[in-house]
Amino acid sequence: MRPSFWDHAVAAVMSLLLPLAPFAAALLARDPAYLRDYGGSLRRAIRHVQGQKRARLMSRTLAARVRGWPPRDEIEGGCTHCGACCLHHSCIFLKMDDGGRSSCRIYGSGFFRKLACAEYPRTAADIALYACPSFTARSPERTPGRVPVAIPVVVEQD
Numbered sequence: 001m002r003p004s005f006w007d008h009a010v011a012a013v014m015s016l017l018l019p020l021a022p023f024a025a026a027l028l029a030r031d032p033a034y035l036r037d038y039g040g041s042l043r044r045a046i047r048h049v050q051g052q053k054r055a056r057l058m059s060r061t062l063a064a065r066v067r068g069w070p071p072r073d074e075i076e077g078g079c080t081h082c083g084a085c086c087l088h089h090s091c092i093f094l095k096m097d098d099g100g101r102s103s104c105r106i107y108g109s110g111f112f113r114k115l116a117c118a119e120y121p122r123t124a125a126d127i128a129l130y131a132c133p134s135f136t137a138r139s140p141e142r143t144p145g146r147v148p149v150a151i152p153v154v155v156e157q158d
């Protein structure tokens with residue numbers, strides 16, 4: 001699925017604000033390293049905006065929060081910290097350690113809890129979008145007496 005009007009609009013606004021991104025990241029992560037390497041942070045911010053658009057983050061978040069669509073699935077599993085769901089490894093707050101294990105620089109903060117990341121994954125489509133290797137989704141038991149059905153996960157290609 002292609003990015004919607006909202007994905008393009010938010011990306012355009014964020015692109016205009018890019019020079020401020022290292023300051024915002026430093027503030028939100030409480031890490032002055034974003035400012036010490038201003039050029040590197042700017043490049044990461046550009047990748048972040050591109051990753052956000054590629055993941056259709058705004059349109060998916062609006063659909064989930066305004067229309068409750070798609071409905072939440074039953075999710076099983078536990079994160080193994082590959083970093084794929086961090087905007088396909090492009091989130092400015094993503095940190096990978098020497099062992100290739102991801103962590104989030106703002107995890108648990110008030111700002112983080114408002115993001116779609118805090119709910120990931122809520123559906124089978126979320127899992128498919130980032131090809132998450134660790135979670136599986138089952139459709140909720142909407143009809144009394146019906147056994148939940150496992151949803152096959154299809155990985156989208158660009």
Ligand code: SF4
Pocket residue numbers: 078079080081082083084085086102120121130131132133134135
């Ligand atoms: S894609 Fe799945 S396993 Fe990888 S970091 Fe995200 S939740 Fe964890």
